[in-house]
């Protein structure tokens with residue numbers, strides 16, 4: 556048998572060449588596809604099969620495809636329905652549903668989506684649509700929103716902006732103030748509220764009574780969240796309220812939560828709670844014939860309209876170093892929002 560002599564130096568040469576080759580190979584970047592004109596969704600009545608995206612050219616790709624999508628619509632019956640109609644042909648149903656939740660999350664310091672919306676309210680949305688190599692389509696990010704409430708004076712705007720150093724982006728209004736505030740507008744997350752848009756009826760008495768709080772119909776056991784940082788001043792049974800918690804906030808305002816099935820652990824007078832933390836669970840204790848949460852805002856012992864009492868003043872401003880970058884983003888986002896044509900004008 557012939558002896559094969561391998562010189563050690565050849566290994567070194569091969570290894571070096573391999574390293575050079577690896578170094579020279581371009582890295583596979585996430586491919587970004589920016590539509591020059593935002594895709595306009597304006598085909599009410601046309602129901603293409605879900606996942607079958609007519610205008611979108613699906614390229615064979617082993618990378619994610621990312622594009623931006625501008626959607627606009629009018630709210631006729633509910634936020635879900637409006638987004639469902641506006642996103643037809645552009646997003647699968649699951650993504651359209653998710654979008655309603657995202658919208659509620661973005662404005663959770665400003666708008667109680669289960670209460671504050673009226674027929675005729677308009678929204679414009681700019682979203683990043685991500686298509687996975689397996690064909691799944693999701694909304695990866697909401698870049699901007701304009702929400703024009705019929706009762707409101709100015710449209711609410713939200714612009715997504717990543718400040719360097721923070722892992723998640725925040726939403727700012729057009730003037731560069733953070734949408735975050737000291738109080739959440741609702742004690743339940745929008746996705747858990749079962750009340751139907753437009754229903755202004757009391758879940759138990761049928762008629763909407765001139766009663767001192769807001770009732771949220773939700774499944775028994777739904778987590779109830781503190782609307783702001785504060786201290787528990789009452790946790791126990793109280794007449795018609797059933798299992799009730801009162802939280803005093805720094806500005807002296809008290810938030811009240813009634814009819815709860817049970818409380819989260821350690822809820823007793825003196826306990827400190829943080830905004831969004833779970834304080835208990837929806838139930839039907841006290842004067843309640845169905846599971847719901849009674850929510851009240853009290854100032855000086857008197858119940859106030861949460862819509863007015865929780866009106867937030869501007870949040871933290873954009874750091875001064877980021878202002879010019881933000882202004883560029885804002886101009887771009889608002890211009891793109893303007894190009895979205897309203898999908899479901901008449902109904």
Ligand SMILES: [Zn+2]
Pocket residue numbers: 766768769770848849850
């Ligand atoms: Zn009530």
